[in-house]
Amino acid sequence: MCESFTPPSVVYGIVYGGDERESGGRTWVSRGVVTDGTLSVDRCAPVEEWFDTTAASPGTPTLTTFLADLPSTAAVGLDFPFGLPAGVVAEESWAAFVRDLPSWYDSPDDLRRRCERRVRRTDSSSDARFRATDGPLSTMSPFADPIVASTFYGLRDVLRPLVLSDSVRVPPMTDPRSDRPFVVEVYPTGTLVDLDLFDTGDEDGGDEGETRRAETLDGLCEAADAEVEVADDVRESIVADPDRLESVVAVYAVYRNSRTASALAVSDSQRLIEGQVFI
Template identity: 30%
Template sequence: MFVHGIDFSGAADAGRRIWISSGVIHDGRLRIMETRPASELPGGSVVRDTALRALRSFIRSASGAIGLDFPFGLPRVVTAKPTWTEFILDFSSRYPTAAAFRAECRQLSARELRRTTDAEAHAPWAAWNWRLYRQTYFGIGEVIAPLVRERRVRVLPMQEADHATPLLLEICPASTLRRLGIAGLRYKGGADADQRRARKAIVSRLGEATRMAIDPIARRRAIGDPGGDALDSLVAAVAVHRAIAGGRIQPTDAIYQIEGFIYV
């Protein structure tokens, strides 16, 4: 089975910040064969709109399971729709811009509300936190909603798995690293020797904890990217593999059917 982990961004230069790690599960073991930014996808670019268009095309043509690191939903009290699908398909009409999305959510609650899965997975931020709201907005509005409308994906656990169609899973690299006991290393935002050593240590510990194998070029890119985005895409792929190997891709609690579920 093919597995892809995507570290997402809603920034204006998203094409250099979105990274994709791709691999295959063989005999229960994950092997990562490629790690690349969205700007290197066919039709890709550094510019956000072009990068997201290329990312949608990549997902449409992919097989297997794909993990993305942005919220697939909002707290139930915010959705104002009876089903997740209705909420997703109405999202861009309800929120015409990322700023409008954050402003309306903040009007509903002075406090940043978290979903049930955010609390359970120890996700660092709520969906409309200032650090995350652009990822949430462009992830739902420009990636998930068009693909759901076209019926080109199955989004778990809100939709039933169909292994003939790409499966989308919400992941959170920070939560997965925490679950694996690898949290606490400062690995993002710089090219200094200490941060590079931290990225190298995380890659090694991921291999030890999960028996993951990684091809040399993918390994170099995961360690060499100073922003940590390439490494986060690797962690995303690991989270997807863990979900599949653990046989827990379809949790049935009703709250997850509305709010979404983070696979760690």
């Protein structure tokens, strides 16, 4: 673990929708600035607005280039699985698995089929479809239909180029470095459950949904392990739109898990292959 670890001064939360042409998802980005122990969330926007992609300019940053260009003082939480269960991974390290991924899988459907086939051949139990980090959080398998597109495109198109170029570090699989930003896997729903703030009403439209999201934001700002402030315009946009809340929760998850180097470390070697969710 990095001996000269310095907590990040700017943190991002990204809820990743995968390849929107195939998955139908949408990616949201939020940012928080850390000053004197306070996390101030000052922006939340869909990725096309964040990068102003309406002009369709060849020079428009992509999510991957954006992450690669971040300063070493930044940290990012990405809401998609960073790995697969150890039983379906042939490589001996996470970095090798990410490097070789395109030679094993060429689409989300291919990833799902091959993983299911591997599970049936080696261990037919349902547990084999989950990573060690998934069980305590009751998350879905990384190759379950609802999220397999985010897993595939997130690993191949977002993380892989960053890992191959060593543009970022990915705790706990790769140790933090003082001259690199780092990215971690987050699960906003798990964070809200841990804070006793989760409510399916957060996703509702209408007045009831707005009231519930306002209450969730209030609870987040009052969390015992951090002082959180949300800019008025950001707060208004989150209360009005249920899709924005999770990326702000992701910012908070990164912040509270990045105050010390030890918070980013794990002792379970299986998680060094499969990945670790930080809530």
